[in-house]
Amino acid sequence: MADLHEGDRRISRQVIARGPWWVRRVAPAVEEAAEHTKVWWAAAAVMTAVGGWRGRTAAVTGIAAMATAELLSNAVAKQLCRRRRPPPEWVPPEHLRERPDSSSFPSGHTAAAFAFTGAVAPSWPAAGAVCGATAVMVAAQRVHSGAHYPSDVAVGGVIGLAAAALSRAAPTLLRRRVLATFRARARRRNCWS
DSSP states (O other), X not given: OHHHHHHHHHHHHHHTTOSOHXXXXXXXXXXXXXXXXXHXXXXXXXXXXXXXXXXXXXXXXXXXXHHHHHIIIIIIIHHHSOOOOSOGGGSOHHHHTTOOSSOOSSOHHHHHHHHHHHHHTTTOHHHHHHHHHHHHHHHHHHHHTTSOOHHHXXXXXXXXXXHHHXXXXXXXXXXXXXXXXXXXXXXXXXXXX
């Protein structure tokens, strides 16, 4: 475990605020779009407006998955695993003013991004591809800005994909449960007749 933690720190130190000029230019815009899940709400609005039934289904499933991921990452995992963010001396001064005070582990932004993408992609693959590219940029930006270690982002992605799977499966599971309840009640009524 110590080797994993040390590798995490080494990668973070090499990645924070480095990279080609275009990454440094794009990262602030990606951060702004991902803040308070603005980009995902905007994507849901566009899908609802132009996607017909498929777009509305993808948007609703994406929002449900995003809400589930945020609950799991921010309200549960961050409370259980208190981890400090990468040290301030690694982070350029322009990124320090926007650093959150919450636990670094896991990345809630990444969880929301991967949840939305994972829920949208099966319903509308083209929209899922666009969301997927954006989700990867959000994840990379979280490490690049010094807000998270790579393992925080990786676990956030796993939580997001799990939330997407759960959100996509929930209607089927609920439908089966409701049908089983109705059938059981009908059998009981028939027994009394």
